[in-house]
Amino acid sequence: MQKLSISTLAALVAASMTLPVTASAADMNYKVTDKPLELTIHLHTKKYVYNDDWPVEKRAQELTNVSLKNVASMATNKSEEAFNLLIASGDLPDIVGGSSLKENVNQYGPQGAFLPLNDLIEEHAPNLKAFFDANKDILNAISAADGNLYFIPYVPDGKFARAYFIRQDWLKAVGKETPQNIDELHDVLVAFRDGDPNGNGKKDEIPLFARQWEELIRLVTLWDGRVSGSDTYHDFYVQDGEIRHGYSEEGYKVGISNLAKWYAEGLIDPEVFTRGSRAREYLLSNDLGGMTHDWFASTSSYNDSVSEKIPEFSFKAFIPPEGISGKRVEANRRTKVKPEGWAISYTNEHPVETIKYFDFWFTEEGRNLSNFGIEGVHYDLVDGKATFKPEILNAGTPINTQMWQVGAQVQRGFYQDYEYERQWSNKHALEGIALYEAGDYLLEPYMGVAFVEDEKKVYDKYWPSIKTYMLEMQQAWILGTSDVNEDWDKYQSQLERLGYSKVMKVMESAYERQYGS
Template sequence: DSHKEIRNAISGPDGKLYFIPYVPDGKFSRGWFIRQDWLDKLGLKQPETPEEVYEVLKAFRDKDPNGNGLKDEVPYFAREEIDAVRLINLWDARVSGSERYGDFAVYDGQLRHPWAEENYKTGISNVAKWYKEGLIDKEIFTRGARSREYLLGNNLGGMTHDWFASTSTYNDALSPKIDGFALKPMLPPKTVSGQRFEDSRRLRVQPVGWAISATNEHPVETIKYFDFWFSQQGRILSNFGVEGLTYEMVDGKPQFKKEVLDNKDPVNAQLWAVGAAIPRGYWMDYEYERQWTNKIALEGIDMYEKCNCLKDEFMGVSLNAEEKATFDRYWPSILTYMTEMQQTWILGAQDVDTGWDAYKKRLTALGYDEVIKMMQSAYDRQYKAAQ
């Protein structure tokens, strides 16, 4: 009742609740990171505009910042597809309307897909140009989850967009191995229109949780059990594990034990081992993560908090049977086509500027307009009617 936007997001098309989700806490997930030691060596500052980003990436490509005499630097790289395409933000495009890759987005109360917008065409056109010029990892769509480990570990990667907590740990891991290594968070560069925004945030409602089955003979007791995990005691148990085993109470607040924080296994893995921090229906407490997030990441998160440039996310809609039928009929093939064309354009197999009109016509033929009309109706019912 005290989190109306969450209630709206988890309500069914009839306004009732059928599912209790895992609800994250905190705002920020990913941010921009750059090799500050490379900038310093080349006498450059952190880029503030698309033009400055371009010049910095060219300098990383051409001026041997890793000092090995080889032109082997990879100026921009990313582990995940959503961040491989994130550079389109520089041209006021959106890579997604939420943390889910390729999601719908809200534009002044209107629901559309960001990959059908004119700014997207401009963004893809420029990213394709940068890719062709060698400013973007040639294997950005294929290198996979270990690209960060490989490119940073071999002193090759210059700039990326990734999770604050895990990315910042490379400073601790690589500083002893690479002289002067400094991978620092930076604010999102301003766009061509002068905006500064970050559109990667923690999902406020995760698509994981629990529900009561139709065959449950004790629904009242089950609801009481669900309620427990949203109480103060249940929230501590979910986030911090077992008192005396994984945490101690210090000044009335749970504090992870030193042997947990210093353990070779990640804190979340240790919690999973005792049944805590499992993505079921509970409310995360960001303090659980803050305690094992290093200083560099916390400084980056604080910088983004002060920037106040985080875009609101699209929190999803609950579709009725008719809407679901429309979605299932059209959307999977539309998304597949959009994703294929995105990579086709970036990799240079086709030109987005000359192919854009045909692309838009193909979206219409695949049922894009019907999907948007249906999604807007569901969005209005779920959010605007509840305001």
């Protein structure tokens, strides 16, 4: 393949921005090298390609004396395709980063394409060393099958992601309280269906809806089922140190059977599999939707955006209802580590300087820079804490969009600060998070495995078709074109024919190797 050409990127923001020198930065020496050093980088994600002119990158260059030059192709918007083209070319830049990097780096690192970072961190990266010493589970999760660490990950912050939300004004209209268990929840949804809570004289209410149909399937937890142990849909999960998959288990069968009944009763959006990502906007803005399971901050924002159109509108988070075993379960949580990040390629002639540069992003200054942008421009230090300026919070553009435009919250190897999100979450979101923080609803997280070559061959051979079959049957059962109770034995037999036991065997082997000790 031909060598990838350097792309000319359109700047997201004006490149001629004057950045103030901050006292905190001036008091510290973050310089990686006395002489300016330019390194090449391929960083390609679903939302953006690395931009040399991001103000955050300019500031990092100012502080470290290291600049990065983009070589990621703009010819594709698919990160996996961009990575494959890069690997096939054999001409790797100094740094490789971007979406879903973990699996790729852990595959090609042991083959020599990327440098192991263990000794480099031990000798030259005190902030990274301190972070991994304090977070052994993250270190285990991102290490390759040979035990080496080949990339520095994007590490999210915070615990809670999604919650149950319900229309409090609708509850008042139908004379119901917030449901506390599965039976009360069913009764409330029936009342939403039949009680005309929007008051328009039509039976047009959608009691239960979801932007992502997978959030409907998550409700099998009310019947002791499981759907995923990570923030990736349809993933494996861990229970008592054992790797499992929910879609083969009894609790899942019972849950699907009951969700199919709810669907047949008209309690679930009839278009739940097809309405798509605009479902929340459409159903709430038109006073049609009653309950969902979705993100705290964005879902709570409808209490502000819809209030003019629907004065009594009140869509509040509530704690998980008790399931059939009396347990309250929130099966979705923020993952402890993402597969995004960056790695040092074998062609890099400055690995020590590069790991020191990576280490900078785990200093207090680097963490603030990667989370909040430029001090004095986007945030100020208030009582020692990074605090967005009012003009950022009140700009009318989502904070995450503003940050992406200047190079913050970019999926390089960095440690996110949840205060970044808390500051633009409204009072309704914060009240909901406080409810969940007061309880014990989260389940043990599954943080992934790294396969050796033979394990990966088995997984790649069998798992895609198994997963496809699982999802096909899942939708057929919910929609009522097939019956899970009648099909269950045949379903289990087909999973076995497709190689389910073989996949679970390599999953168990990989999990034990990675976490057993």
